[in-house]
Amino acid sequence: MLAALPWAAAQEAAPKEPSYGPELEGFDYPYPVQQYRFTSQGEQLHMAYMDVKPARPNGRTVVLLHGKNFCAATWKGSIDALSAAGYRVVAPDQVGFCKSSKPQHYQYTFQQLAANTHGLLESIGVKRATVLGHSTGGMLAVRYGLLYPEQTEQLALANPIGLEDWKALGVPSLGVDKWFERELATNADKIRAYEKSTYYVNVWKPEYEPWVQMLAGMNRGPGKRLVAWNSALLYDMIYTQPVVYELPLLKMPVLLLIGTKDTTAIGKDAAPADIRPKLGNYAELGKRAAKAIPQATLVEFDDMGHAPQMQDPKRFHDALLKGLQAAKP
Template sequence: MKKLTYILFAFITVSFAQAQNDEPISLGLMLENYKYPFPVSTKEFDIQGQKLTMAYMDVQPEKPNGKTIMLLHGKNFCGAYWEQTATDLSKEGYRVIIPDQIGFGKSSKPTNIQYTFQLLAQNTKAILDDLKITKLTVLGHSMGGMVATRFSLMYPNMVEKLVLENPIGLEDWKLWVPYQSVDNWYAGELRQDYESLKNYQIVSYYHNTWMYEYNKWLNIPAGWTMNKDIYLNIAKNAALTYDMVFTQPVCYEFQNLKMPVLLIIGQLDRTALGKAKAPAEVQSKLGNYPVLGRQTAKKIPNAKLVEIDGVGHLPHIEEYKLFIKPLKEFLKG
């Protein structure tokens, strides 16, 4: 009987995971009907006169090594895409903290808030304070790299090591790309659907390739577009956070990072916010990650650069083994 129960549970689990990989389904504002890989906790905040909820996962290892690592998601993602990374690091003894920033994933989606990287860093620290975590490694991907950099600049005594995986913000797009208002960003987001989101990911993340496994991370933003009532909130949040990313570069402060830093850079990445609006002669120069990675490594006093050939914006999704090996070596070094 126990064996039969286990088989049924495994079948249901696999079937659910398979479903999340197939066609998108309409999703709730805080992903109420989307299952995360680990138990989700929440913290309540009073921010700019609003009661907001921030979700996070706290993955406890069976055999702790006394170390903690925090994984920070990118702009078009949530904490769930760190599942494999968190599982492997937990097996190595690390406690793994995975927040969903306000405006993302299972956290609140306010539509009238001033987003700053300082605010996101403060919220994140408040969760760590609740968990009594005073020392840790911080890993940020894409926009999460900007959050991780700001966090490390604000709380340098907490951050033992910093890892930046294809972070955006390695250049200041304002120097070449015309500014667009939040209203313009919002109008663009309201036009999004499954096909437009997939085309964007194919071009921007996966260098004009696509694999079945990528559907899982496309289906979250695509699922939101299917719920017209809540998608107004999602689109407004996306517009507000685009404005934050565009107007608050961190690239001028890399030289102030004091901790050891690992840069993991997929060499086919060409991500640059608003690139299509830049002058034609400039577009090809924006988002050149091979160049940006080397320039950034030179700015940071104690940096190690790992370049991954044949990989785009998401090394930990596209070529996991090439991502996790240098990460584990850096953590143990």
Template structure:
């Protein structure tokens, strides 16, 4: 980033800070719909899972879509998808997972994909959602896949949007990292480093001003009161993602599955600590998506050749049109 880019980003963050105080809980960051709280006990401690629950804006179709955010995202980043789904008749539920965004970030918690899935299952049960369509992006794709594997009878369909975990990085030669090492890496996070990473990895070198809002959202959690809880939760999440692959279980998925993949994505956990020889073979999303489609029974792949890791943010109109059209082809669900 040159000095002009750094200045623009700094000014943007200054403006953001004037509207919303840096806060690990994002209390002052505007969410697109009112948030609710699900209070429950897990691993012997009270926790609060924040979520949005949006009623159909059009004629209800009797279906519910549950949207799972990624590690560097929040429920709020689904804002461009929520309204089209609601207008099409879907009830839309969008949680912030435990350890992320507005939900509790416990000091002591064994974080696993199954645990987060079970937390979400408990939330959905509490609000009367029985067989939702799961839509997972990035880490949320791994989580949605684990949910579908853990609760197949409670899953109507699975939609994976540029999920990470289409490959097993450890099996391909990426060395492990301790939680302590991951914490040290997270402590170095700044708005500038977030933007640089996303521009290079998510958007194939491209950037538009509207993406800055999501950089500001993420960066604000690393600043001010409670930032240590964010650093710890993010480090645990990185370890969870690396050490709990779901790709080997894709043949066991027993629900209708859609893959919506931006092919310019190059995301790969641990690429920065892999050897050059290993790093260059990681994150090949066109190839990984085709492999996933072949290994998930009945899966359908929809590719976006010019888009990156977050196609629903990068080109929402094209993404939403493809998503809504594909959802109509899924088997009817009660």
């Protein structure tokens, strides 16, 4: 049975066109999943998370914040590398994503998601941590660091988005209804094509496919409309809440890990043709962010795209561990 197989083998043995529940029921995570239950905006909610304790603890904790098209499970390689180096690793699914609650009505803000994450960490006794955020998780990590500077030992940002204000640069507002319409129309082929060009610099490997099916499977499942609605609300949050203006306010050391071939910009395809080439230029955005952040260390991967931790895990994790060690308290 699938449940008895190792995680990687179980994913390979899964159907090629799987269907998952609205909370990603049926998709196995690489480590045991726990639930943090809490009340927010009058709703009883839960956040799924993995809490992986190392065999030889070094006394530090890293919290992993996933991106918009990712889940806690996609951090498996990073969890393994960090745990082997002695770090306790906490990897949650944010509300609206993956195995966590999909509320019918929720005002999504990065402040709210940061507060939810802080509550989770308090509930499991994590008083201070390094926060590693990727993509949209990078925006959330910045907001977390601004709200909870005393609890944030260090930030590590892997190709964070929000390093430019798309609205100010001319990307039109799509609004929640348009995002909802777009999300209902998504499928595995569209997800795969986008990820191949943006995440992996037009190179595709079989190990990327489970993450495509993870997302597409929820859109094939019985909760498709609820999943798409929450996704639409989240896209609107990302578009309307850039963090670029507040980067100079960060007080902790910040490690920027940037794949310079990345071209990610929310709503870029809806922008006027003359504006699109100017958006998502990570070769410039990384350098600009490093200049704006008081204690920044910039590491660039000149042959990588939006997901360097998945495109070349060894190089990424070598740089990550080196950067974490340099900021050791």
